[in-house]
Amino acid sequence: MATIKFGGVDETVITREEFPLAKAREVLQDEVIAVIGYGVQGPGQALNLRDNGFNVIVGQRKNSSSWQKALNDGWVEGETLFTIEEAAERGTIIANLLSDAGQIAVWPTLKERLTAGKSLYFSHGFGITFHNHTSIVPPADVDVILAAPKGSGTSLRRLYLQGGGLNSSFAVYQNATGKAYEKAIAMGIGIGSGYLFETDFQKEVYSDLTGERGILMGALAGVIEAQYQVLRQRGHSPSEAFNETVEELTQSLVPLVGENGMDWMFSNCSVTAQRGALDWKGRFKEATLPVLNELYDSVASGAEAERTIQRGTTPGYRQELEAELQELRESELWQTGARVRELRSVSK
Numbered sequence: 001m002a003t004i005k006f007g008g009v010d011e012t013v014i015t016r017e018e019f020p021l022a023k024a025r026e027v028l029q030d031e032v033i034a035v036i037g038y039g040v041q042g043p044g045q046a047l048n049l050r051d052n053g054f055n056v057i058v059g060q061r062k063n064s065s066s067w068q069k070a071l072n073d074g075w076v077e078g079e080t081l082f083t084i085e086e087a088a089e090r091g092t093i094i095a096n097l098l099s100d101a102g103q104i105a106v107w108p109t110l111k112e113r114l115t116a117g118k119s120l121y122f123s124h125g126f127g128i129t130f131h132n133h134t135s136i137v138p139p140a141d142v143d144v145i146l147a148a149p150k151g152s153g154t155s156l157r158r159l160y161l162q163g164g165g166l167n168s169s170f171a172v173y174q175n176a177t178g179k180a181y182e183k184a185i186a187m188g189i190g191i192g193s194g195y196l197f198e199t200d201f202q203k204e205v206y207s208d209l210t211g212e213r214g215i216l217m218g219a220l221a222g223v224i225e226a227q228y229q230v231l232r233q234r235g236h237s238p239s240e241a242f243n244e245t246v247e248e249l250t251q252s253l254v255p256l257v258g259e260n261g262m263d264w265m266f267s268n269c270s271v272t273a274q275r276g277a278l279d280w281k282g283r284f285k286e287a288t289l290p291v292l293n294e295l296y297d298s299v300a301s302g303a304e305a306e307r308t309i310q311r312g313t314t315p316g317y318r319q320e321l322e323a324e325l326q327e328l329r330e331s332e333l334w335q336t337g338a339r340v341r342e343l344r345s346v347s348k
């Protein structure tokens with residue numbers, strides 16, 4: 001394991017050079033990895049594990065759309081695709097990739113099959129950290145480990161197929177066998193991670209929930225809507241408002257930030273833009289700091305978990321969620337986006 005300084009702080013990072021795929025295969029050679037749930041992370045991780053040569057099976061509710069997706073991806077009923085009960089029975093590493101709310105309903109089924117020496121794996125610290133809400137309390141004689149890709153399961157799979165790897169965090173919550181640490185790392189490598197950053201279950205879930213509700217998704221969507229609205233109300237056309245709010249962000253400037261940092265992106269824009277951005281950055285920070293602090297408090301108090309569970313366990317919630325997404329899709333802003341995307345002259 002490497003110790004790398006980030007901003008003056010020493011952190012533990014696992015690289016693929018020191019923990020290559022061959023070592024991961026060796027650590028997990030006697031294990032049957034049962035990926036439970038085939039939503040977004042399930043396919044990404046299960047397919048990468050399969051292609052990396054691990055012994056992996058999938059457990060999913062029969063006759064669901066995800067079951068059909070698993071069949072389409074080449075999992076074979078009775079050989080590598082089972083009901084959740086049967087997969088959990090057969091698996092020695094139970095990879096709990098059900099939705100965070102779904103994990104509550106299925107927990108008694110998994111717990112019963114988590115016999116001594118097996119491992120319970122998560123890609124989120126949610127179920128364990130908020131056990132007061134989820135009742136997920138594992139037996140003392142199993143390992144409890146985590147590898148959490150920092151990105152969508154879709155990106156995890158895409159990057160893997162391109163020969164790269166998404167970075168993930170990893171953690172050990174319970175080390176019953178003495179081998180939990182190397183199992184967590186081996187799973188992280190097996191699912192197709194690039195580098196692995198050490199954390200704990202609570203830090204993973206607090207940062208993850210803050211990030212996705214904040215700049216990664218919630219704040220991103222909110223600030224985009226606000227700027228589009230201002231431009232439209234001041235008489236700009238939909239395409240102009242969209243291009244100046246989203247298209248340039250995703251096609252030009254954020255890729256530059258990813259490549260070489262914010263200062264690099266700034267330095268590739270005009271001096272006029274740099275002056276204005278540096279002047280206004282503070283105002284945006286000031287305006288959003290209280291919101292972000294409120295958000296973190298809401299995560300740390302368990303309120304966000306409670307709401308996720310309350311909504312996620314309400315019958316008909318998936319349809320409600322789909323209706324909200326449809327409203328977003330059908331808004332003028334994102335309908336304009338659909339038209340603008342058709343006009344990209346680069347290959348898709």
Ligand SMILES: NC(=O)c1ccc[n+]([C@@H]2O[C@H](COP(=O)([O-])OP(=O)(O)OC[C@H]3O[C@@H](n4cnc5c(N)ncnc54)[C@H](O)[C@@H]3O)[C@@H](O)[C@H]2O)c1
Nearest residue numbers: 037038039040041042066097098099102105123124152153
């Ligand atoms: N979506 C991502 O890309 C992503 C990224 C990092 C971590 N994670 C974590 O990975 C885990 C899985 O997330 P996801 O987004 O893939 O989940 P998801 O919402 O896509 O659901 C996964 C599966 O759970 C099943 N399911 C839901 N409720 C169920 C129930 N009551 N009984 C049986 N099955 C049920 C669904 O059929 C689905 O196939 C979560 O802990 C999540 O926080 C997800």
Ligand SMILES: CC(C)(O)[C@@H](O)C(=O)O
Nearest residue numbers: 150151152153208212216
């Ligand atoms: C992909 C994300 C947002 O990073 C993940 O945290 C999720 O919950 O889907």
Ligand SMILES: [Mg+2]
Nearest residue numbers: 124208209212
């Ligand atoms: Mg998340």
Ligand SMILES: [Mg+2]
Nearest residue numbers: 150151208212
């Ligand atoms: Mg995340």
